[in-house]
Amino acid sequence: MAPKVLVSDKLSSTAVQIFRDRGIDVDFMPDLGKDKDKLLEVIGQYDGLAIRSATKVTEKILAAADNLKVIGRAGIGVDNVDIPAASKKGVIVMNTPFGNSVTTAEHAIAMMFAVARQLPEASVSTHAGKWEKNRFMGVEVFNKTLGVIGAGNIGGIVCDRALGLKMKVLAYDPFLSDERAQKMGVQKVELDELLTKADFITLHVPLTDKTRNILSREALAKTKKGVRIVNCARGGLIDEDALAEALQSGQVAGAALDVFATEPAKESPLFGLPNVVVTPHLGASTTEAQENVALQVAEQMSDYLLTGAVQNALNMPSVTAEEAAVMGPWVKLAGHLGDFAGQMTDDPIQAINILYDGVVTDMNLQALNCAAIAGIMKAANPDVNMVSAPVIARERGINIATTTQAKSGTFDGYIKLTVVTASRERSLAGTVFSDGKPRFIQIKGINIDAEVGEHMLYTTNKDVPGIIGTLGGTLGKNGVNIANFTLGRTQVGQDAIALCYLDAPLPEAVRSELEATGLFHQVKPLAFSVG
Helix, strand or coil, X not given: CCCEEEECCCCCHHHHHHHHHCCCEEEECCCHHHCHHXXXXXXXXXXXXXXXXXXXXXXXHHHHCCCCCEEEECCCCCCCECHHHHHHHCCXXXXXXXXXHHHHHHHHHHHHHHHHHCHHHHHHHHHCCCCCCCCCCCCCCCXXXXXXXXXXXXXXXXXXXXXXXXXXXXXXXXXXXXXXXXHHCCEECCHHHHHXXXXXXXXXXXXXXXCCCCECHHHHHHXXXXXXXXXXXXXXXXXXXXXXXXXXXXXXXXXXXXXCCCCCCCCCCCCCCCCEEECCCCCCCCHHHHHHHHHHHHHHHHHHHHHCCECCECCCXXXXXXXXXXXXXXXXXXXXXXXXXXXXXXXXXXXXXXXXXXXXXXXXXXXXXXXXXXXXXXXXXXXXXXXXXXXXXXXXXXXXXXXXXXXXXXXXXXXXXXXXXXXXXXXXXXXXXXXCCEEEEEECCEEEEEECCCEEEEEEEECCCCHHHHHHHHHHHCCCCEEEEEEXXXXXXXXXXXXXXXXXCCCHHHHHHHHHCCCEEEEEEEECCCC
């Protein structure tokens, strides 16, 4: 059955057609997002939800979204999506961070010019029939210093445009390397230096606990007298009351804001001030940007629903379509290893250690980790998946450790998983053969070669004669057919294991009969999803 997607906000018809062209069943209801009750009623039918900002994806909506796998936000901001609730539900949340980057950067540059030359006020005055040529005395941007707070994708474009205007550019960004700054042609500085030297300051950072009020009253007091400030990023980055005071005192000569702490902004201490330019969050509002993000979100959601490729996800490692094709068998293997460990572990898990060897070390290890953790968690929660599993693990205080090593043995690569509880450690390893099929290659330090089957039986015993006969005879007389039988031992007379691939689930009565022989330390039926 084809995946089904709901578009609940206004997306372009071209984006809707992308879903249809990819073979996805899509319902285009652009006003549904505004009707919470109706959305709650229908959301359970859909595998994907494509939105803009009108649809509010709350915990209540997600609780009713039994089939939902992915939410795609056409745009950057996901304030309207409860991401923690989506993660717990196992729903991937994607956005389109690059579709409107140029548009937002251009708006910031336009706002800088507007506040530098007092363009909005001059326009209003001239429309009114006045000719106040001497009233509007602006400043050039040529040869001025622009301080860019946040030199990521949008900030980087602003830097490039500013350099083209022959401005000097200072950049403050904790994640900006010296090499990257040099390549961009900007000077990397600390925030205090930027504040004291910049003639213009523009903000391009997300709103987080660390960036909230990054231009606080104290920060504004450090700025160069007569600075002009532009914010086309997020409301809440500037203390608006403090900015209003700084504008009135002359510490700040002008400000241009596209975003506000509360939106829609019906009132603000900045409104009405003569040296302030304001727009209603127009940063991404161009025909090109709206079309770009709509097309991008449709492609991303289609790729995930059809191929498993994950792009621009906020709660899941990204996996390209090419990676998904190569990694598919290894993702299955990681899941099987986790599933095995989870079914064997009854005590609370304290730590999960994952070792990657050989060729697998070059793959997307975050995604493989998610698959392994999901496999482990499924024993306690069958609804868990690669998105929700890491969240559950963190909530339980489970420590996840990942190590890698160069090829160290017979296999080109393998994954070794160790689960640690208060009383013991349990390790097992697996690889993927050239046929693309995952195999178990080691359990409890004992080497084996076992195909993964839907129904399996794992036994442990002391290495003594008669075990194989008892196991095969008991299963045979009870009509349980063995598709594959693998044995292993540490050394003669010591610990031994058997792993049987069965055609059907092991009946409880047969398991009890095997236990009653007294020959086995463990008799454990296992189930794997091999589809």
